[in-house]
Every structure is written in structure tokens, then in C-alpha cells.
Amino acid sequence: MATLAFGAVLLTVLVAFLAGRRRLAAQVSGAGDSHSLPDYHGAFVALWAGLPAFVLVLAWLLLQGPLVESLLVASLPAELVEGTSEAQRNLLVAEIKSIAAGQIFGQPEPALVDAAERFLAWRQIASWAMVACAAALALLGLALARSRVAPEFRARQRVERIFFWLMVFCSTVAVVTTLGILLSLLFEAYRFFERVPLFEFLFGLNWEPQMAIRADQVAGQGAFGAIPVFTGTLLVALLAMLVAGPIGLLSAIYLAEYSGRGFRRSVKPILEILAGVPTIVYGIFAVLTVAPALREAGAALGIAVAPNSALAAGAVMGIMILPFISSLSDDAIAAVPQSLRDGSYALGATKAETIVQVLLPAALPGIVGGFLLAASRAIGETMIVVMAAGLIANLTANPLEAVTTVTVQIVTLLIGDTEFDSPKTLAAFALGLVLFLVTLALNVVALRFVQKYREKYE
Template sequence: MFPQAADWVRSMTTFAFALLFLASVAGYLLNLRAARQLQGSGARLHSLAGFHGGFSFLVVLVPGFIVLILWLLLQGAVINALVLRSLPPGTTDGLDPGAVQLIVAEIRQIAGGRIFGTPEQWKIDAAARLTALRDTSATLMVVVVGVMSAVLLILSRMRVSPDFRARQGTEAIVNGLMIFCSTVAIFTTIGIIASLVVETWRFFGMVPWYDFLFGLRWEPQMPIRADQIAAVGAFGWVPVFVGTLVITVVAMTVAVPVGLFSAIYLNEFASPRFRAVAKPLLEILAGVPTVVYGFFAVLVIAPALRDFGVWSGLPIASNTALAAGSVTGVMLIPFISSFADDTLSAVPRALRDGALALGATRGETVITVLFPAAIPGIVGGILLAVSRAIGETMIVVMAAGLIAKLTINPLDSVTTVTVQIVTLLIGDTAFDSPKTLAAFALGLMLFVVTLGINVLALRIVRKYREIYD
């Protein structure tokens, strides 16, 4: 009996959405026809008939849609509360919230038809009540949406008159929708920052901030139980950040020259046929998932470096910063190249012609005229690439090491901020331990650093852009 109830809920939800949509279309057609009739009878309408229809469509659709979404989001919590209250008195007395959650989860499992062992009778009763409540909720939802649509349909139909400013009404609603969509991104960002800041604040309650910012040791091993024998953790982020910088420097050493020279060649020297082949290929490089680059680093570059170390007698670690950094650099080549290509193409043709007409060769033109003119864009692109290299996760998780060693030797194994965040949050985590909260502190620092670089990059690009226009 229980699975059928789930079907009922699902079909009622579909029905509610279909009903809402049909009502909106009906509103559109009704108002359109009414407006046309007014026109036909010789009245001069303020707005076109289509706007009358669109107004009704939006007036019915938008509130109904909001109510439906809110209903679906909130009904679970309401039903859970009702079921809990209907449990035999005293069942949840003295239980902590986690245990209550477990009981609710078990009831939901039973209601879903997945019964393990022999549950107590009161749980089966509660599951039946849960199912009944869900059915009621689904039916009620359809009724509410139906009534609301009907009322709004009539109200908007009554608004149709020659004087009614349907165009402004429609535009106001669409305007509101656009404002909502643009604020979604803003509020998401604010939410992310707020959660980072709050958790970081909690972390600094357990570990002093100066130990984190200036500490030279990163050993985030914490005893999980009180009696466990483990080192007391050290949370100095300096070695982790230095590791990130080493990998970034290696990456930029690969990406900047290769990216710039390929952009200059493609833009200034390549034949149109070569460009037509090379440019899409370069863009394919940009589309390779970073996890594939990670494979490449682990399975090709790292063993090759190791073999070279054995052959030459150099002490080369197995997880070198060089392997992870150079592959990250390869990933950034198309990024820098396309940025530089765009800025070089944006340099006015008149400047190019001016230099050529003075008897400059193509090479001289690039070095003495195009490059200086394009430098702000190129610097901006490089800075954006730096912030991507700092934030790059997948390649370094696969190819860089885990031990935080304070070194700037690219042949040694280093770890990065992103790698540490991943390892801190993988597996069993307790969100009241500094070990886990340290991830948020690292995340906040990463965010601050990349934000700073991005702001700097955008300022450079903007500040010098106007001059050559």
C-alpha cells in the first residue's frame, strides 16, 4: 500500500504544475481575446493586445510557481513535525536531536516500503500517518494552486480595459524576475563568504590566529577520541602556502612563454590555414577535464622525472612540485594564449600599418609596437591565470604530495592549500574539531588571495584599456 501512495504524490505534483501552466496559457488567451474584442469595437487600447495576454500569463504563473516551490520545499519539515507530535507520549523524551532524526528517518524508510527487521508497532502506525499526511498535502497543494490560479485569472481578466497599462505591468513583472535572478548570484556569494568567515572564526577560537598565519609547521593530526594517542596538531599555513606558490611559479614558467609565443605566432605570423587548424586545437586543450591532466601528471610526467632522477643521480621525489606544476601550466596555456590573442587582435590595425610603413619588420612591429600596446591585457590575463593556478585542485590532489614541507625546491614533494582542504574534509569528519575547521580557514585565505589577484588584474586591464582606443 505504501509505494502506491508515493505514486499518488508524484502524479499530483506533476498535475499541479500542468494545471498552473494551463491556467497561465488560458489567462494569456482570455486576455488576448478580450483585448482584441475591445479593439474590434473601436476602442483605442493603451497597450497592444499581446501585452494584455502576457500580463495575465505572468500574473497567474509567477505567484503560483512560487507557492508550488515553497510548498514542495517546506512540506517535508511540516509533515515531520506533525508525525513527531503524534507519536505516543514520552517516545522522544530525553533523546538528543540526532536520535530524534534517526527515528524520523526510520519512519520514512518504512513509509517508503523499505522495512528492515521487525519495527515496533508505533513506528508502523506513524509511517501510515506519514503517508496519509503526504497524500493530503499533495491534494491540498493541487487545490490551493487551482483556486489561486482561478482567482488570479479572473482578477487579471477584469483589468482588461482600454486605459489599462498592460505593457508597463508586464515589464514590471519581467523586471522583477530579472532582479531576482541577478541577486541569486550575489546572495550565493555572500552566503559562501559568510559560511567561510563563521567557520574560520570558530577555528580561530581553538587555534590562535597568529599560530595559523605565521606558524611554520602544518601537521593537522588531531586525536578524534580523548584517549587516542596522537600528536597534537600544528596549524601553521606557511608551508602549505609556500607549496602552492612553488607549484604556481612552475606552472607560470611553463604557461606564460608558451602561451604568449603561441598567441603572437598565431596572430602575426601564421598563415590563415595554419591558424584555422591550430586555434581550435588549442581550444580543445582548454576543454580537457582537469582530472585527465591529473592522470597525465601522475602516469607520464612523474615517472619520467623519477627515471631521470635515477639516471642522473639527482634527488627527485616521486610527487614532485615540478610534475604537478608543469601540468597545471599546460592546462593554463590555452587560457593565456587566447587572452593574449584577443588583446593583440584588439590593437588597432592602424598601429600595425604605421610601423610596417616605416619599414619595420613583422618581428619589430610585434616587439616595439603591438606588445607594449597589448601589455595591460596580457598582464591582466597572466594574473587571472595565476589565480587559477593557485586555486587549481584536481591536478595537485593527484600529482602533488601530502606532507607539508617548507621548501622552494621544485624537485621536492610539496603540498598545496587546495590539497590540504580536500584531505581535511575527506572521510569521517567532526565539525567541532580544529582539524576540520582548519579547512575553512585555508579556504578563506585562498579566497582572499585569489580575490586580491583578480581585483588587481581587473584594475590593470581597465586602467590602461582606454588609452589606445
């Protein structure tokens, strides 16, 4: 039903745009008789027809579920809800929803079956009411905005003002979302550090977050020394950058300075396709091709290579992040003014000297941005590491052994049936906080580096 509501709003927006243009055309005799172009008048009517209705649909979808569930609980017989906790009432609502969806196991109580029928009826009524209200609000906005269309009406300024506040709103949402993520990480990490000392977490050498789920279960007390996890993350990311960095930068230099235009137009999109390949495909490639090849090569040389190794994960991850470095560096080098090249050649510099001494310093912000984006992508990768590097926290600098990373441990800790306030589960938030701070520090260092070494040209 939400699709129908959004479809009705979009249809009204299209009609409103055409209605605004047509009304202006009917009032003026030529293009010069109106303050703003017809498209601005159409956009003004369309925005007033679409934005309020769109906000209404979003708010309705957010509030419809809780309101219908509260009415559903209030309509249940007293013997079903008296003396029950909130969790028990949530289980009742979930069972009613399952019955309404046709997922019936055993013989449900007649009261729950009746409640499921009421739930379906109320949800249907609410959905149709949403469609009707959204359509009515869109038509009302269309009529009011259309009545303001006139040759002297400053539609362009109004449209630009609306888009300005839309951008302000989107920016505010982005900032608030980031703050919300940070505050949630800080709160949950604080709960973790109440149970586990900060020094032990940051400098401990043993990571075994296994704890008893039930009182009668035999399990370890848990060891939360995260140094092996941090070491594995840095090792895999370093190997990935060692693969992608030189290849990406050199390929960017070749495409921007040595290759022909036709070759560049053909090869660059092919390189960028690598960024769109799902990471699970890279993981399968690492497990089925790269890891066996490394083991066979190691056996031929008399070197022991683990079935899951950091080298296999890092090599495949380097292929995955190669487009980030190559594409951004290529664009940065190609954007350097031709006058700088000509001036360097006029002073007797060779092509290689021009690239090293003129082009790379001038394109440094874009190149550093590409390396930063690739490094962040490598640090945050999960699937390739799970499939190719393993899950065991192993404190080693040997790329031929199995390691794990921060993101893999976060996923591992948050799955299963462990209670949410357990140190094992809360450790995921502590790891996430460290990963967030490391990424932030990486961005700050890169920004300072660019500001210090960037060469400015007029």
C-alpha cells in the first residue's frame, strides 16, 4: 500500500508540474512577459504538491505500526494481558501477526484468531486512509500553489529557497545520524569498559570472548585483549594497500599521460567495474583460486602456508580496492592544467621528471583522497576476510598464517543467542568505537598532509 501512496504522490507531482507550466502559458503572450521561466513555475507547483504529501506518507508509515499494535493490545481480553510484562505482550503481538500472515503452528486460541482478523482489518483501513490523505494533501497543495502562478510571481527564487532548505535538512540529518552512531557506540562501549578494564582491552594479547550463556553452562570467563584483532586488521589492510597502491597509481599515470584517448576511454570503465563486483564474489575467488594457489606455491618452495591466510585475503582485497586508487588518481592527474606540463617541458624536463616533480605534487589531494578511500574500504571489509583469512585471533606478523579483523569479530560477536548486556556482546561496540576513532584519525592525518604539501596554482 505504501507503493500505491508514493505512486499517487508522484503522479500528482507530474500533473502539478504540467499544470503550473500551462497556467503560466495561458497568462503570458511570450517568454519575456514572465519574471521566471515556465519550468520554475511548474517546479514550484510540483514541490508544493509533492513534499507535504511525501512527508505525510513517511510519518504515517512510522506511526501506523505502533498505533495499530497499541489498539490491538487494548482490544485483547483481560485474562490475556493482565499481569504480563512488556516482553510478554510483545510476544502476543508477534504471535497475532504470525496468525494474520498465515503462519499458524498448532491450534491457536480463538481470542488470538479474532485479534488477527481485527489486525488485518485495521491495517487495511489505515493503509487506505494513508493513500486517501496523501492524495488529498497533494491535490490541495497543487491547487494552492497553482493559484499563485502569475507572470510577476518570483517562482525561481521560491524554488531555489525550497531546495536550499532541503539541502540544509539533509545535511542536518547526516550530522545527527553521525552523532547518534557515535553516542550509541560511546554508551555501549562505556558499559563494556565497566566490566573489562580499558588497559586490558587495548593492550591485552589474548582474544577469547567466550562466556557462559546460561548459569549451568561450562565456558571460559572470556579474554578481551584486542591486540591480535588490531594486528590482523592492520596486516590485511597493509597487504591490500601494497597490492593496490603501486598498481593503481602507476596505472593512473599510464592512462593519464601515456595512453591514447581511445585506450583510456576503453580501459578505465573496465577497471571501475571491479568496484561494483560483490565482495562475496571476491571471497569465493580467494577461497577457490588464490588460497589453493598460494598453498601449492608454498609447498613447492618448502614453505608452510595456512589454508586461510592474511596474504590470500590481502591480495584479493587489493584487487577489490584497485579502482578507488586508479580512478581517483587518474582524474586528479588529468585535471592538472596543461600549462604546467608545457612549462616543465620548456625548461628541459623529461616526461618522467615532469610527472614526478610537477604532476604528482599538483594532483596530490586527489591521489591522497584515493589512497584514503581505499584504505578505509580495506579496513572495513568483512566478507573476504571471513572466507579467506579466518576467524581465529592470531597474534602474528606472518602473512602466511590465519588472522582475523575488527569487522569480522564485530559480526561474530553480534550473532547468536548471547544476552545483549554480556561483555561478549558489548565487546563489539568497543571494537566499533576503536575502528571509528582510527578511521577519523586517518582522515585528519590525510587532511593535514594535503594541506601541508599541496601546491597551489592560479
